[in-house]
Amino acid sequence: MNLIKTYLTLFIIIILIGCTKKIEEKGSAEYVLEINEWHAKRIENLKKENGWLNLIGLFWLKEGENKFGSDKSNDIIFPDSAPRFMGSFFLKDSTVEMKVNKGVEIFFENCEQVNTVIMKHDQQNGTTIFDHGSLRWNLIKRGDKYGIRLRDLNSELVINFPGVEMFPINVDWRIESEFESYNPPKEIDVPTVLGTIEKEKSPGALVFKKDNKKYRLDVTDAGKSYFVIFADLTNGKETYGAGRFLSVPKADSTGKIVIDFNKSYNPPCAFTKYATCPLPPKQNYMSLEVTAGEKNYGAGH
Template sequence: MKRYFLILFSFMLFNCTDSLKEKGAPEYIDRIKEWRNKRIENLKKENGWLNLAGLYWLKEGKNSFGSDPSNDIVFPPEAPGFIGYFVLSDSTVTVKINDNIEVYENGIPVKEKLMRSDMDDSATVLQSGRFKWFVIKRGNLYGIRLRDLESPLLRDFEGIETYPVNSDWRIEARFEPYNPPKKINIPTIIGTTEEEVSPGALVFEKEGNAYRLDAIDAGNRLFIVFADKTSGIETYGAGRFLYADKPDSTGTVIIDFNMAYNPPCAFTRYATCPLPPKQNYLNLRITAGEKNYGELHH
């Protein structure tokens, strides 16, 4: 009996170890690993997601800001106490800086300025010490997004756990066009809904079952927001993101779930991520791509 359990344990250990092995041609595995490394580099950049330190929605009229608790918008304690104020008037945001405070835009001192939002060609980015901020627009909401260039999350970041690369999750899908392209509602984590254009659905088979995903037109590529049966358990609860090339001449699209990645909201509460539309919840365990960074990290 003892020998039986030893053999059984060895068999289970072998299968467990084998399941952690990567699968695919060496050049394919290297390509996915290179993509993942680039992804980490981008997260760590100054315009990445790891240094977000605040998101403050503006009220109509005057909004004072700085680290002093008496402000309408309270920056972290390392910022100056009273920096100035934002004025939201209809669809414009103007910033006015207090006389004794130094704030810069690209190294040039700023005292009063009309701020372009992230929905414009380029947002106005202001800086004081280790902090940078700019205006974001979401629906009818205007807010201030704050970056801390010395963010503890950036300093302590150790990467993202992923499933082993497995070429079985590089799947050929059939593109079913919507004619005309269909408008779909994409909910967001802040409670708003964005209307996006879907040029068609990606239809694929896995384990003998058919699945479909509505894709969003992202210019020269397709963008997919999806959730699956790993969501909230092994992967981020609010779904994952994925890009794919547009269909080739035969109407084929390659969906590579090894490149599925966490939305910014997996790392910070100061992002405004889209959520999967209900039709993109898959009754399938997609054991590929990034795993959950974890709500415990923020």
């Protein structure tokens, strides 16, 4: 009898959970599927070789020689799986040269073995990426600083990543907006986690209403879409403390621009302390609880 009661209780709980989910989600079956497919693709991209989950190090270079390898005496310490003394990065006059020690195999993009090479950073065309075993690294430039970004394709976070929880899908967070253009484009200050301020050109602002209150978000141009960094009242609670990102398609054939907050996503810094994320411009802080999109993951900065 007790066993039957237990099964009945579990059955009722399962039914209630299913009903609750249906009540919480709001939108057509096609729309819910669209958001779920978007999020599945988003998780897939996070796990890719150039995603954010496999970052294991970020090392800022000093002027002159920077030795690297797994030995603790190096300036830049690679994982134990790497050779003890791999070589050196030489920073001089904004140029970084990598010299590889004799007997160490380092390849350029899985193909050509290298000994000495001038590295191209991530803001140049043809960024050079190097590898040894499961390790990948490249040069990044932030302001006047140069650093080595290190990845491990066998990172535990990639292998064991549990995914990112989302708010229940709600079509009410798919909001039509007006685009107020800046002519000429306005220069806006975009702070970063490094404590620096980046100057970006904004072509305009998205203006929309939610619960009869008007909001505006300055955007930057990302080709076929606008890129938005925003903050709201859920930050530091349900969502990442330093805001979220959003890609907004430009006007469709009818001239409408739709902001879909169900596609709000965490910046890389939510997953790793080795990213160099932009933060929301002060004018993009909203006195609004955006209960849509990705919730906090909480492993990064």
